[in-house]
Amino acid sequence: AQTVTQSQPEMSVQEAETVTLSCTYDTSESDYYLFWYKQPPSRQMILVIRQEAYKQQNATENRFSVNFQKAAKSFSLKISDSQLGDAAMYFCALRTDKLVFGAGTILRVKS
Amino acid sequence: GAVVSQHPSWVICKSGTSVKIECRSLDFQATTMFWYRQFPKQSLMLMATSNEGSKATYEQGVEKDKFLINHASLTLSTLTVTSAHPEDSSFYICSARSSLLGGYTFGSGTRLTVV
Numbered sequence: 001a002q003t004v005t006q007s008q009p010e011m012s013v014q015e016a017e018t019v020t021l022s023c024t025y026d027t028s029e030s031d032y033y034l035f036w037y038k039q040p041p042s043r044q045m046i047l048v049i050r051q052e053a054y055k056q057q058n059a060t061e062n063r064f065s066v067n068f069q070k071a072a073k074s075f076s077l078k079i080s081d082s083q084l085g086d087a088a089m090y091f092c093a094l095r096t097d098k099l100v101f102g103a104g105t106i107l108r109v110k111s
Numbered sequence: 112g113a114v115v116s117q118h119p120s121w122v123i124c125k126s127g128t129s130v131k132i133e134c135r136s137l138d139f140q141a142t143t144m145f146w147y148r149q150f151p152k153q154s155l156m157l158m159a160t161s162n163e164g165s166k167a168t169y170e171q172g173v174e175k176d177k178f179l180i181n182h183a184s185l186t187l188s189t190l191t192v193t194s195a196h197p198e199d200s201s202f203y204i205c206s207a208r209s210s211l212l213g214g215y216t217f218g219s220g221t222r223l224t225v226v
Contacts, residue, residue, distance in 0.1 A: 043149075043202060045217035091154065099145060099206065099215055101155045 002027040004094050006102035013082045014110050020067075021077045021105050023092030034068065035093040036077045038086075039104075048090070051075065084109050113139045115207045117218025124195055124225055132190045132221045134205035141207035144188035145215075146180060149202040161188055195225040 003026045013019035025034065036048040051059045051068050058066050063083075067076045079086055087109040092102040114137040124130050134144060143162050147155040159175075161167035161182035169175045177199075179191040188207075192199055205218040 043204075043220050045155075045204065045206075047214075050214075089152070095215075098157060098160055100157065103154045104152075106152070 002029070002032075002094050002096055002100050004092050004100055004102035006092055006105050008105045009103070010106045010108065012108045012110060013079070015082055015084060017082055018078060018080045019082055019107065021079075021090055021092075021107070023075045023077070023102055025073050025075060025092070025094045025102075027073075027094060027096055029096045031096075033095040034066075034075045035095065035099075036064070036066070036075075037091045037093060037101075038088045039091065040088040045091075049077065079107075082109050084111060113207075113209065113212060113214070113216040115141070115205060115216045115218040117205055117221060119221055120219060121222040122224070124223070126196055126225055127194055129191055129193045130195055130223060132192075132203055132205075132223075134188050134190075134207065134218045136186045136207045136209075136216070139207075139209045139212055139216075140185035141188065141216075142185065142210040143208040144180075144182050145206040145208070146178075146188075146190050147204045147206065149204060149220075151202075155204060158190075192223065195223070197225045199223065200225045 005024045032053045034051045038046045049061045063080045065078045089104045091104045116135045146158045149155045158173045159167045159169045161180050163185050167180040182188040204220045206215045
């Protein structure tokens, strides 16, 4: 079985500052993918970033980057230069034969 | 890009009736469809996985006779909530995966309210 744990129910960040969202996971599979999804109030799921487990290099997408620590089974998301539009629920997800989500972290951005 | 159209976006039904939710992949073939349920401010809970032309595989604790899933074609999957009760009220989201494209494309969700 695979599990995803997000230990931060809510986080706040000042506009233009940096924030890191935590995620740990567990799986017995060697081949898997990790994702961060954003869910704004519209509830549409938006892919933020993905990481293949076999790649050692951390994925980066503009202001979003991850810190992937495979041995520790940790996959944190760093958002730099936070913007008001980044406010949303963020889900960490693990894919093996199916996609499983963590509990989510509500991110609030203060102006 | 890949788009999944989910309808209806919201529905209100009476207890005891059935409701059908559709997800269509508009510009790709969805070999696998996942159905999720989400309560307010909570995570997406996987209900079932369906592959085109096969019976759905349900997660533990999900009643297969209550949540009927059909994936008869590569572009259409449906979830029917049978004999709905107020506790079935929730947000339901589909996610399609293409064996060619990889990745997951989510529908926009359906808010079901049973009164």
